[in-house]
Each structure stands twice: as C-alpha cells, then as structure tokens.
Amino acid sequence: SKRTGYCENRMSFLSVREISPKVRSINPTELEPLVKRAAQIKTELTQGVRKSYKDVIDVCWGDPHRGGVKPLTFVRQVLAACMYPQLIHSDKLPVDVRRRAQRLLDVCDGESVGSYTATAGIPYIRSNLARFISRRDGGVPSSPENIFLSSGSQISLTHVLKLLIHNQASLPIGVLTPMSTYSTFKMAVEGLGGAVIPYYLEEERGWELRVEELRRVLREFKDVCNPVALYVINPGNPTGHVQSRTSIEEVIRFAAEERLFLMADEVYQDSIFGEDTEFVSYKKVLSEMGPPLSHQVELASFHSVSKGFMGECGLRGGYVELVNLDPEVKKYIYNIFLTDSSPAVTGQLALDLMVNPPRPGDPSYPVYAQVRPIKIILWKLMPQRNILEVLNNIPGISCQPITGGAFILPRLHLPQGAVRKAEELGMQPDLWYCKLLLEEAGVCVGPGCEYGQKEGTYHIRLRVLTPVDTMEEVLRRLKNFHLNFLKEFS
Amino acid sequence: MTENGLGHREKVLNMNTMNPNVKRVEYAVRGPIVQRAVQIEKELKEGVKKPFSEVIKANIGDAHAMGQKPITFFRQVVALCAYPDLLEDNKFPDDAKNRARRILQSCGGGSLGAYSASTGIEVIRQDVARYIEKRDGGIPSNPDNIYLSTGASDAIVTMLKLLTSGEGKTRSGVMISIPQYPLYSAALAELAAVQISYYLDEDKCWGLDVSELRRAVEAAREHCKPRALCIINPGNPTGQVQSRQCIEDVIRFAAEERLFLMADEVYQDNVYAEGCQFHSFKKVLFEMGPEYSNTVELASFHSTSKCYMGECGFRGGYMEVINMDPQVKLQLTKLVSVRLCPPIPGQVLLDLVVNPPRPDEPSYATFIKERTANLEILAEKAKLTEQIFNTVSGIRCNPVQGAMYTFPRLTLPEKAIAAAKEKGQAPDMFYCMKLLEETGICLVPGSGFGQRDGTHHFRMTILPATEKLKIVLENIRAFHKRFTEEFS
Numbered sequence: 001s002k003r004t005g006y007c008e009n010r011m012s013f014l015s016v017r018e019i020s021p022k023v024r025s026i027n028p029t030e031l032e033p034l035v036k037r038a039a040q041i042k043t044e045l046t047q048g049v050r051k052s053y054k055d056v057i058d059v060c061w062g063d064p065h066r067g068g069v070k071p072l073t074f075v076r077q078v079l080a081a082c083m084y085p086q087l088i089h090s091d092k093l094p095v096d097v098r099r100r101a102q103r104l105l106d107v108c109d110g111e112s113v114g115s116y117t118a119t120a121g122i123p124y125i126r127s128n129l130a131r132f133i134s135r136r137d138g139g140v141p142s143s144p145e146n147i148f149l150s151s152g153s154q155i156s157l158t159h160v161l162k163l164l165i166h167n168q169a170s171l172p173i174g175v176l177t178p179m180s181t182y183s184t185f186k187m188a189v190e191g192l193g194g195a196v197i198p199y200y201l202e203e204e205r206g207w208e209l210r211v212e213e214l215r216r217v218l219r220e221f222k223d224v225c226n227p228v229a230l231y232v233i234n235p236g237n238p239t240g241h242v243q244s245r246t247s248i249e250e251v252i253r254f255a256a257e258e259r260l261f262l263m264a265d266e267v268y269q270d271s272i273f274g275e276d277t278e279f280v281s282y283k284k285v286l287s288e289m290g291p292p293l294s295h296q297v298e299l300a301s302f303h304s305v306s307k308g309f310m311g312e313c314g315l316r317g318g319y320v321e322l323v324n325l326d327p328e329v330k331k332y333i334y335n336i337f338l339t340d341s342s343p344a345v346t347g348q349l350a351l352d353l354m355v356n357p358p359r360p361g362d363p364s365y366p367v368y369a370q371v372r373p374i375k376i377i378l379w380k381l382m383p384q385r386n387i388l389e390v391l392n393n394i395p396g397i398s399c400q401p402i403t404g405g406a407f408i409l410p411r412l413h414l415p416q417g418a419v420r421k422a423e424e425l426g427m428q429p430d431l432w433y434c435k436l437l438l439e440e441a442g443v444c445v446g447p448g449c450e451y452g453q454k455e456g457t458y459h460i461r462l463r464v465l466t467p468v469d470t471m472e473e474v475l476r477r478l479k480n481f482h483l484n485f486l487k488e489f490s
Numbered sequence: 491m492t493e494n495g496l497g498h499r500e501k502v503l504n505m506n507t508m509n510p511n512v513k514r515v516e517y518a519v520r521g522p523i524v525q526r527a528v529q530i531e532k533e534l535k536e537g538v539k540k541p542f543s544e545v546i547k548a549n550i551g552d553a554h555a556m557g558q559k560p561i562t563f564f565r566q567v568v569a570l571c572a573y574p575d576l577l578e579d580n581k582f583p584d585d586a587k588n589r590a591r592r593i594l595q596s597c598g599g600g601s602l603g604a605y606s607a608s609t610g611i612e613v614i615r616q617d618v619a620r621y622i623e624k625r626d627g628g629i630p631s632n633p634d635n636i637y638l639s640t641g642a643s644d645a646i647v648t649m650l651k652l653l654t655s656g657e658g659k660t661r662s663g664v665m666i667s668i669p670q671y672p673l674y675s676a677a678l679a680e681l682a683a684v685q686i687s688y689y690l691d692e693d694k695c696w697g698l699d700v701s702e703l704r705r706a707v708e709a710a711r712e713h714c715k716p717r718a719l720c721i722i723n724p725g726n727p728t729g730q731v732q733s734r735q736c737i738e739d740v741i742r743f744a745a746e747e748r749l750f751l752m753a754d755e756v757y758q759d760n761v762y763a764e765g766c767q768f769h770s771f772k773k774v775l776f777e778m779g780p781e782y783s784n785t786v787e788l789a790s791f792h793s794t795s796k797c798y799m800g801e802c803g804f805r806g807g808y809m810e811v812i813n814m815d816p817q818v819k820l821q822l823t824k825l826v827s828v829r830l831c832p833p834i835p836g837q838v839l840l841d842l843v844v845n846p847p848r849p850d851e852p853s854y855a856t857f858i859k860e861r862t863a864n865l866e867i868l869a870e871k872a873k874l875t876e877q878i879f880n881t882v883s884g885i886r887c888n889p890v891q892g893a894m895y896t897f898p899r900l901t902l903p904e905k906a907i908a909a910a911k912e913k914g915q916a917p918d919m920f921y922c923m924k925l926l927e928e929t930g931i932c933l934v935p936g937s938g939f940g941q942r943d944g945t946h947h948f949r950m951t952i953l954p955a956t957e958k959l960k961i962v963l964e965n966i967r968a969f970h971k972r973f974t975e976e977f978s
Contacts, residue, residue, distance in 0.1 A: 066598030314834035
C-alpha cells in the first residue's frame with residue numbers, strides 16, 4: 001500500500017520476531033488511544049458534529065500549560081533573548097532579563113544556544129544547581145560533580161536504570177515501584193529487561209507509603225528476581241501524597257537494611273499545597289540521619305522544570321544528583337550520558353532560571369512574586385478541598401485528600417453490572433469508564449489501570465493544576481455522567 | 491576500616507553489580523583528549539603560561555562554537571514562540587510572526603512548554619513529509635512514517651535498541667563503516683550487539699565497494715545474525731559523498747542479504763566538491779522500481795545540528811521509516827513513548843529547516859544570503875584544508891567532498907610508534923595529545939573512529955573561521971615537521 005509504505009504478502013526483513021524481546025515486553029500505555037480519540041472528537045466538533053457538549057476537556061495529561069497555566073514571564077523573556085540576542089540590545093525587555101540572558105550566553109560556546117554543551121551540562125549551571133540544592137536542604141553540601149543534566153528527567157531516570165539493570169544473571173533485576181505510578185517509568189524498567197516489583201500505597205491512609213508493605217513485597221519477589229533498587233515518588237504521582245520526614249527515614253533505613261539503591265523522584269517538590277505540609281528532600285533527611293547511613297545509602301534524586309511553578313514540560317530540562325556512589329562506578333556515569341551528546345540547551349537554561357529566579361529589588365521581581373508561589377497558583381485554581389468535597393459527594397466516588405503533586409486519584413465504586421459489562425468487552429473497567437466519559441461527556445481523564453492499583457479497585461486520574469472554570473465544568477460533567485452511569489448499571 | 495570501626499561496606503552499585511556493557515562504551519569525540527583540552531583551558535584561565543593563548547576545539551562538529559552565526563529567521567521564529575508578546579513587536583517580520591502563530595496553535599495551551607505527542611507535533615511531521623517529497627522529486631512521504639527525535643542520535647539509538655536481540659551466536663549484528671562516527675559503536679557496545687565492520691577504501695577517496703560489504707557480512711554470519719546496515723552519507727569522519735551508483739549497489743546488497751538499511755543523512759546540504767551530489771537513499775530506492783521500493787526496509791535520519799544551520803544545542807531531528815513491518819512499527823511507536831517527547835524548541839527549529847522562507851516572503855532575501863554564505867564558506871575551507879595538508883610531507887588528505895571534517899592519513903616514524911606503545915597509547919592518540927600540549931589544537935585521533943590496522947589518522951573539523959583555520963593548518967604543518975624530526 002503506497003499510503004503506509006508497506007507491501008502486504010511479503011516476508012519482512014525485520015519482523016516482530018527479530019525485535020528485542022525487552023522492547024516487546026514493554027506494556028504499552030492506555031493513554032495514547034484515549035488521547036487520540038479525544039483529538040478526533042475535537043476535530044468532529046469543529047466540523048459541526050452534534051454532541052451533548054461543546055468542547056473536549058483534557059485533564060489527563062500532567063501538563064500545566066496545556067491545562068491553561070501560563071508560563072512565567074521572566075523565564076520566557078530570558079529564553080527569547082538567548083535565542084535571538086538582538087533582544088538583549090533592545091529596551092523592550094527589563095534590564096535584569098537582558099543581563100541574565102547575556103550571562104547565560106557567556107557560558108554557551110560561541111555565545112550561542114545552538115552549540116553543544118559539555119555532556120553533563122553547562123558547568124556554570126551545574127554549579128548553580130548545586131548551590132540551589134544546598135540552600136533547599138538547609139546547608140547540606142552539594143557538589144556539581146555529582147549533578148548530571150538531561151533532556152528531561154525521564155532520560156536521567158532511564159540512564160540510572162541502565163547502570164543498575166543487566167541481564168547477566170538468571171534472575172531479572174528487580175526495581176520496587178509504587179502502585180500507583182505513571183506508566184513510562186514501568187516501561188523504562190521493562191525495556192531494559194528489568195522486573196517491576198509493585199508495592200501498594202495505603203489508599204485509606206491518604207496513599208501512605210508503609211515499610212511493612214515494602215517488606216512484604218520483597219519477601220514475595222525474592223525468588224523471582226534480584227531486587228536492586230527502590231523507586232519512590234515524593235510528592236506522589238498520581239496519588240498526591242507527600243511523605244513525612246518519619247516516613248522518609250523509615251524508607252532510608254529499609255533501603256540500607258535490604259541493600260537497595262534508592263531512586264527518589266522529586267519532580268513535584270514545588271507543588272505543595274497542604275496547609276501544614278512541607279517537602280523535605282531524601283538527601284536532607286539522609287544527611288541528618290548521620291553516619292553510618294549518611295555515608296552509605298546510595299541515592300539518586302531527580303528534579304525537572306516540567307512540573308511545579310515552571311510547568312515547562314516541552315523544554316525538556318531535568319537533572320539527577322547522585323549521592324554516595326562508588327567512586328569507581330562514578331567514572332562510568334559519564335559514559336551513559338555520552339550517546340545523548342549533550343542535553344537540550346533550552347532545558348538547561350530553564351533549569352538555571354528555576355533555581356535562580358528574580359530577587360527582591362530586581363525589575364522582574366514584582367510580576368514574578370505575584371505568580372510564582374504554587375499556593376497562589378492553586379488559589380487561582382480551584383482549591384483542592386473544594387474539589388475533594390465535590391468528588392466525595394458524588395455517590396459511588398470516594399477520594400483521599402491531596403497535599404502535593406499535580407493530580408487527584410478518586411476511587412470509583414463501580415456496580416457489579418458495570419464490571420461485568422467491561423469484562424464482556426475485554427476491557428479494564430476503569431478504562432471502559434474513561435472511554436464512555438470521553439464519548440458522552442467530553443472529558444478526558446486517565447484510567448487507574450494505567451498507573452497500577454489494588455486488584456478489584458478502580459480509579460480515575462485528574463489533573464488539578466487546571467483553571468477554576470475548567471475544573472468546575474469537569475466536575476459538573478463528571479457528576480452528571482456518573483449518576484447516569486449508576487442508574488444504567490445498578 | 492572507616493572511622494567508626496565498622497569496616498568498609500560494599501556499595502549496592504559497585505563494579506561487580508554495575509551493568510558490564512557500560513564499561514564498553516567509548517566516544518572518542520568527547521573522550522580523554524577533550525577532557526585534557528578542558529583542563530588546559532582551565533589552566534590558561536588561571537594564568538598558566540603555555541606556548542599558545544587559546545585551545546581550539548576542532549574535535550567536534552559544532553559550527554556555532556566556532557563562530558558561525560545562526561540563521562536570523564530561525565531564531566526570530568523560535569523567540570516569538572518562546573515569548574509570544576513579541577508578536578506585537580514591529581521589529582519582527584510578518585512571515586516570522588505567521589510561522590510562529592501557526593506553530594503555537596499546534597502546541598498544547600499555545601505554549602512551547604507543553605508536551606507534544608511522543609512522535610512529535612503533527613503539523614511539523616506533515617511539514618517534514620512535504621519537505622522530503624519536494625527534495626525527492628515528488629516521491630510520496632507519509633507523515634505517519636515520520637518520527638521526530640531529540641537530535642538524530644536519539645532516533646538512531648532507538649532503532650538500534652529496537653533491533654537488538656539474541657544471545658551468543660544469535661546476537662544481532664549491525665554493519666557499520668570503518669571509519670565511523672563513534673555513536674554507532676558506543677550504542678552497539680551498550681546494547682551488547684555485534685559490530686560488523688566494513689572498510690571504506692581510502693585509496694578510492696573513501697569509496698564503498700560492495701565486495702567489501704559481502705566479505706564483512708559473510709564472515710559475520712559465523713558468529714552473529716546480521717540485521718542492519720548503517721551508512722553515513724555524506725560521510726563522517728571521511729567526508730565522501732557516495733555516488734548514485736554506489737547507493738544503488740548498497741540498496742541491492744541490502745535487498746539480497748535482507749538487511750534493514752539505516753541511512754544517516756544529517757550532512758545532506760554539506761556537499762562541496764565538483765561533480766558530487768547528494769542522492770537520498772529513499773529517492774534512489776524508489777527510482778529503482780517496485781522490486782526494490784516495495785521491499786527494502788529503510789530508515790533515514792536528518793537533524794538540525796549540521797548543514798547550514800548548525801543548531802546542535804536545540805536537539806532537533808527526525809527519522810523516516812520506509813516499508814517497515816506494521817507490527818514492528820507498533821513496537822517502535824511504543825518505544826519512543828518511553829522518553830515522552832523531543833524538546834519542543836528543537837521541533838520548532840526543525841519545522842523551519844523544512845519550511846524555510848519562500849521566494850515571495852519578506853525574509854527570503856536575508857535567509858538565502860545567510861544560507862548560501864555559510865555553505866560557500868564551508869566549501870572554501872574544505873578546499874583550503876585539503877590543499878594545505880597535501881603540502882605537508884607525511885600527511886595525505888583525501889578531498890573533503892562533503893560533511894564538516896577532514897580525516898588525513900599520517901605517516902608516523904617508527905620511534906614515535908614505539909614511544910606511543912610504551913605509554914600504552916594508540917600512536918595517533920600519542921600524536922594528537924602532543925599536538926594539543928604544544929599548540930592548543932584539539933583533534934580526535936583516528937583510532938577513535940576505526941581505521942585499517944597499521945594506519946594512523948586524525949579527524950579535524952573544517953569549522954574554525956577561515957583566518958583561524960589558516961593558522962591552525964599552519965601550526966599543524968609546523969608541528970608535524972617537528973614531530974617527524976624529533977622521532978627520526
């Protein structure tokens with residue numbers, strides 16, 4: 001067929017048989033077909049197809065800008081000036097923007113953002129990141145040598161996994177992974193030939209991470225794989241749970257006892273909105289636990305510009321900080337990053353702007369201060385307690401409070417009739433629910449089966465970093481849909 | 491024993507537990523010689539006296555780093571996309587604004603900061619397909635076969651990951667040219683796939699002979715399963731532009747041996763020599779008729795890093811897959827989704843490369859002037875380099891027909907080779923290190939790219955500004971004379 005460029009009825013040179021079994025073993029995401037259908041419906045609506053709703057509302061991606069959150073003016077002004085340096089000499093931009101753009105261009109080869117950089121990232125920016133980390137952690141030292149930048153944190157996560165996962169032994173390498181988690185991490189583990197060891201968060205206690213569960217799961221999987229790493233997401237995605245200091249200490253102690261490499265995904269560290277909730281980094285807690293643990297426990301912590309108050313997912317800026325790594329192994333970290341050449345410069349610049357924002361007295365400070373604090377961003381959006389109240393008042397839906405992150409994960413108590421119908425159709429019940437919600441109400445949410453959940457439970461994931469009107473409309477449509485759904489299947 | 495007397499505790503991630511494939515990864519372009527160059531730069535900054543005042547990094551194909559200016563129109567559009575308030579600024583031309591508006595419309599929330607689909611923004615993939623159609627004289631290109639990527643490297647590594655399988659004798663084998671761009675060997679080492687080397691013919695201007703391909707693949711079948719053939723055209727580091735006949739021969743060979751063809755065409759605009767022309771693998775394939783165009787499986791790669799724009803830092807690129815088995819394509823699409831999406835600014839830049847100002851647009855005049863100037867200057871420098879190197883006794887340089895590099899052959903005195911051996915260094919590494927210490931010029935030894943046993947080369951980029959390049963060439967000439975005398 002000329003359209004697909006593929007001629008049927010011939011034996012391919014490269015058939016699925018020849019494809020890497022690791023790649024074949026990756027469980028595909030459920031989200032893409034949903035999102036594709038959402039895009040189709042959007043097109044149908046513009047073509048005049050009649051539906052009971054006038055637009056499709058997409059709250060399934062964790063993408064603040066897509067959801068209507070505006071980028072920070074200072075960040076975008078500096079980036080534009082770096083990309084088109086003539087702007088540095090124009091007085092259209094505030095003087096601190098122009099100064100910062102010049103400073104950043106000074107550390108780019110040939111003063112251009114079009115040049116490659118050092119593989120681990122621009123040294124000036126690595127230094128600034130180290131200073132930021134140290135400030136954030138109340139003075140705990142951080143060295144630029146331990147910081148590696150990448151085009152998004154997914155890449156550095158995969159690189160660390162690449163160090164840990166090999167296929168030399170008879171049992172696959174195991175990575176303890178929270179249920180629920182976003183799918184691309186699981187896919188990354190599977191793609192490298194590793195095994196996901198799922199541990200469940202305690203939904204009834206606000207999605208708490210309990211060490212007893214980690215212990216249980218290790219016992220269960222010890223003969224099936226070789227557990228080597230423990231992956232935690234704090235604040236949680238999609239659960240919105242922020243770990244207490246005590247909980248973090250317990251996890252660290254557990255990792256030390258069981259000899260697990262700790263991977264702490266902290267990309268939502270700036271998205272904290274619980275009244276009395278505070279983010280404390282794994283590194284800080286580790287350091288404050290003192291020797292021997294503070295010198296022993298191997299930790300990789302990840303951050304990026306994609307979430308928090310920046311929301312710059314598309315710029316692809318992330319980093320990993322490595323703590324207590326074997327000095328011999330450290331020599332090879334560089335090797336893994338080599339085949340990327342160097343991280344996207346726009347992402348690197350965005351990282352610098354994230355950790356070095358305008359300060360009081362700078363011309364850009366007043367605008368920045370108005371929008372930056374996440375609590376302010378969220379108060380402009382629908383307060384999470386209101387969202388919680390609405391959801392908990394829908395019969396058949398219950399929801400845990402969230403104190404951080406970007407999502408809410410309400411539980412659907414589906415009637416037996418609905419579960420049976422889904423099984424007949426060969427679909428996971430919550431995926432089927434999401435498909436119907438999209439078709440009938442024009443709302444796109446993520447199905448719980450995508451992220452992992454306890455057997456027999458069903459959930460949907462909604463992004464809370466969404467403007468008030470949109471969120472109110474989403475909840476209104478969801479409520480209507482759910483009540484009708486219950487009527488039909490009870 | 492540590493301070494607390496508890497004894498040294500072994501790390502969870504140590505040399506025994508670490509993925510052993512990582513140890514095998516080498517990438518000479520950013521290898522030990524570059525690390526030494528960076529150190530020397532630091533020393534110069536600190537005021538240490540050296541026989542030179544700056545380090546010239548002629549090791550990496552980075553045009554902007556060597557002073558080439560970006561294309562004005564491209565940077566205007568990305569700036570407008572980054573900070574859309576500038577759309578109100580009358581200093582920006584209308585055509586740039588229209589491009590920016592169109593692109594922003596296809597971004598989530600109208601922002602460069604939103605994720606795109608993992609294969610790239612749809613409208614940009616369509617633009618890429620149209621560009622390919624135009625380039626290849628109307629041969630259809632389907633946007634569904636286009637995957638945008640984080641530079642071409644991302645797509646190349648993804649393809650290699652996709653087709654690597656097997657153990658022992660059934661391990662996938664991938665044919666790569668010697669000399670080659672070390673991304674390929676590095677990726678294959680990390681994936682524990684088998685590298686099947688085929689030699690380019692230095693005496694025939696780095697031409698490719700099918701009999702050599704045949705020799706390589708037949709020998710390889712004893713110990714692996716050959717799956718793919720990689721070819722870089724125009725070549726890196728060798729700079730040759732393959733003839734149309736050669737491309738046909740390669741395609742025929744791939745068809746006979748049932749090999750997946752990977753055509754790295756990132757230098758497609760960098761063609762300088764008289765009588766040389768870029769022929770895309772896809773175009774030649776389709777012109778060979780349905781027997782081939784319906785069966786040969788091909789992936790071709792392009793990026794924003796080279797040609798006349800040199801935008802390496804944006805990490806823009808794409809691959810087009812032809813005749814890929816639909817089941818395999820599903821696996822490929824799944825695999826790229828793991829890394830989410832390529833950087834949006836890079837996607838935007840790629841869109842401008844495939845959709846530049848048209849002759850009827852206001853920015854066209856400046857654009858065409860900048861593009862032509864960049865390519866002309868490169869052509870001049872290619873010629874200059876070949877000329878000067880060929881005046882040096884002991885250096886023999888093939889014509890730089892295309893790409894951005896020269897890969898001259900060195901004749902090294904026996905004593906130098908012995909001295910290198912004593913140091914545990916490849917002779918051309920020994921040579922390049924000495925060159926670096928004495929002149930501040932950073933090149934990459936030929937051993938980093940692969941070469942015939944007993945031969946020695948280095949790779950130098952032709953990117954430094956013309957006046958600087960002349961000095962560099964002079965300094966290398968002088969160094970080579972000294973070196974030869976010192977070790978005679």
